[in-house]
Amino acid sequence: MALVAAGVARVVIAQTDPDPRVDGGGIRILQDAGIEVTTGVCTDEAALLQRGFTTRITQNRPMVTLKLASTLDGRIATASGESQWITGPAARAHVHAQRAAHDAVMVGAGTLRADDPQLTVRGMGDVPQPVRVVVSRRLDLPPTARMFHDRAAPVWLCHGAAAPAPLRDQFGDARLIECGQDGRNLDPSAVLHALGDAGLTRVYCEGGGALAASLLAAGLVDEIHLYLAGKIIGAEGTPSIAAMGLSKLAQAPQFALSAHRQIGADALQVWRPTA
Ligand SMILES: NC(=O)c1ccc[n+]([C@@H]2O[C@H](COP(=O)([O-])OP(=O)(O)OC[C@H]3O[C@@H](n4cnc5c(N)ncnc54)[C@H](OP(=O)(O)O)[C@@H]3O)[C@@H](O)[C@H]2O)c1
Structure with a gap:
């Protein structure tokens, strides 16, 4: 074994691999070779770094980071649909870095229809581009949208069985992933399981409000990145x-503040589920 040949006498491990196919096997191999193994060092830090992998192994889905960029009163667009830009350039640059730290960027069909976003990492040099995922029941999407033509990164379309065959052929090289429905919408859990089966471990969801509500209501959000801009739009904004259909506070998904900092003129808060 290379470690023995290199004279390694002691190895420190943060946590055992949650994959049942491994189940401490690596540790046993090291110990059998006479290497002293210490486990449980920096476990919390390692668990945070490994969350994508761990979530996929233990819950059969990628971890989900929900990004929200809102005004102080929790609005993401004006009544006329204008949303660019709520936050300033420094916060937007931070979002690009976060995209680069995930396997995929995901939006609902409403955001594609309203904003025609590219969802690529820009301004960070030559970095790998995350997959772009759009969630749409019937694939009622504009075939002229930029992401179907720019070839900057793969596009995956999660759709329902009701998507008509002629619509399925309109989106160039986009990969089509059929998912189960949950009432009127795609079942968010089925969407994430399909993305996990396709190999994704970390998904960065950039909205919009309907997809965010659906993921939150299903308990599928592992971290919220809330960028708060010092603007106020009022109740007529989006x-x-x-709507999440909650009537009791006790039903509300509960998050705890994990970190906060200023970015340019905006604030970033990181929230994690309490459970
Ligand atoms: N400030 C920001 O950071 C930000 C970010 C993103 C968006 N926005 C704004 O938000 C607005 C769009 O948000 P939106 O709420 O209308 O749309 P959305 O959440 O982007 O997309 C909703 C659509 O996704 C499809 N869908 C499929 N399964 C779903 C599920 N389980 N849950 C929810 N939706 C599902 C449905 O379309 P089908 O009928 O095709 O199935 C649904 O109408 C735009 O004005 C955009 O500018 C702002």
């Missing part, structure tokens, strides 16, 4: 989270 809320960052659409």
Whole structure:
């Protein structure tokens, strides 16, 4: 074994691999070779770094970071649909770095129809581009949207069985992934399981409000990145989270503040589920 040949006598491991196919096998191999193994060092830090992998192994889905860029009163667009830009350039640059730290960037069909976003990493040099995922029941999407033509990164379309065959052929090289439905919408859990099966471990969801509400209601958000801009739009603006059908506070998904900092003129808060 290379470690023995290199004279390694002691190895420090943060946590055992949660994959049942491994199940401490690596540790046993090291110990059998006479190497002393210490486990449980920096476990919390390692667990945070490994969350994508761990979530995929233990929950059969990628971890989900929900990005919200809102005004102080929790709005993501004006009544006329204008949303660019709520936050300033420094916060937007931070978002590009976060895209680069995930396997995929995901939006709902409403955001594609309203904003025609590219969802690429820009301004960071030559970095790998995350997959772009759009969630749409019937694939009622504009075939002229930029992401179907720029070839900057793969596009995956998660759709329902009701998507008509002629629509399925309109989106160039986009990969089509059929997912189960949950009432009127795609089942968010089915969408994430399909993305996990396709190999994704970390998904960065950039909205909009309907997809965010659906992921939150299903308990599928592992981290919220809330960029708060010092603007106020008022009740006629679009809320960052659409209706969730809650009637009792006890039903509300609960998050705890994990970190906060200033970015340019905006604030970034990181929230994690309490459970
Ligand atoms: N400030 C920001 O950071 C930001 C970010 C993103 C968006 N926005 C704004 O938000 C607005 C769009 O948000 P939106 O709420 O209308 O749309 P959305 O959440 O982007 O997309 C909703 C659509 O996604 C499809 N869908 C499929 N399965 C779903 C599920 N399980 N849950 C929810 N939707 C599902 C449905 O379309 P089908 O009928 O095709 O199935 C649904 O109408 C735009 O004005 C955009 O500018 C702002």
